[in-house]
Amino acid sequence: MKTLISPSILSADFSDIANVCKQLQQANADWIHFDVMDGIFVPNLTFGMKFVKDCRKHSTLVFDVHLMIDRPERYVTQFVQAGADIVTFHVEATSDVAGTIKLVKDAGAKVGISICPDTPVDVIAPYLNDVDMALVMTVHPGFGGQKLIADATKKIAQIKSYSPNLLVQVDGGVTTQNVGSLLSLGADVIVAGSSVFNAPDMAQAIKDLRG
Numbered sequence: 001m002k003t004l005i006s007p008s009i010l011s012a013d014f015s016d017i018a019n020v021c022k023q024l025q026q027a028n029a030d031w032i033h034f035d036v037m038d039g040i041f042v043p044n045l046t047f048g049m050k051f052v053k054d055c056r057k058h059s060t061l062v063f064d065v066h067l068m069i070d071r072p073e074r075y076v077t078q079f080v081q082a083g084a085d086i087v088t089f090h091v092e093a094t095s096d097v098a099g100t101i102k103l104v105k106d107a108g109a110k111v112g113i114s115i116c117p118d119t120p121v122d123v124i125a126p127y128l129n130d131v132d133m134a135l136v137m138t139v140h141p142g143f144g145g146q147k148l149i150a151d152a153t154k155k156i157a158q159i160k161s162y163s164p165n166l167l168v169q170v171d172g173g174v175t176t177q178n179v180g181s182l183l184s185l186g187a188d189v190i191v192a193g194s195s196v197f198n199a200p201d202m203a204q205a206i207k208d209l210r211g
Contacts, residue, residue: 001211002209004031004081004190005196006033006169006189009034011194011198021061027062029196031064033063033193034052034066037117037141038068041092041093043142049079050051052082056083066088066135068142069089069126072093077103078112088142089114091124091127092116092119094148100132111130112131112167112169114135115134116142117139121158129163134159134168134169135169136168137152138173148171148173148175153182153185157186159186168187168189169191174192174209176208179211
């Protein structure tokens with residue numbers, strides 16, 4: 001399977017978001033990554049369901065919605081209704097992991113489970129057979145443009161050892177210089193914000209990130 005590239009729209013110009021969605025499609029992105037932050041689980045605020053719904057009008061790409069919010073079970077159904085194809089939530093953000101997984105599935109979307117850099121893989125291991133993707137955060141969630149935490153990358157291979165066929169997504173500080181090491185560990189889906197949107201040629205950046 002080819003490496004999937006999911007550019008993080010957080011790094012885009014929101015005032016031109018319709019064109020951004022179209023440009024990503026033309027640049028051969030596979031998915032669009034939406035970083036939803038609530039100012040509680042992470043120290044930043046971004047956007048909500050309406051933003052995803054408005055973007056949906058301008059793209060047929062897979063919408064990869066990453067909920068960095070407290071008690072995500074409150075909103076997963078609404079994000080699916082807004083156009084999310086995949087909803088990923090943090091194991092650290094809810095006391096009802098199994099229930100949240102079920103809510104996403106019942107709403108008709110695929111489900112991902114995410115861990116922060118300080119959370120061991122053992123915490124999500126019991127749920128890996130019930131989800132479609134595991135997201136390894138290689139920065140502390142909250143802000144774009146951070147440097148990749150190398151020690152967190154070992155979790156990629158650990159997850160693959162538990163569940164070889166599960167999609168593993170990596171998010172945080174990914175560049176064309178370090179993506180090769182992530183792919184060699186087993187990463188399937190690469191999230192990149194600055195590396196795509198700050199590049200002189202978006203299509204070339206996406207191509208380079210495939211490794």
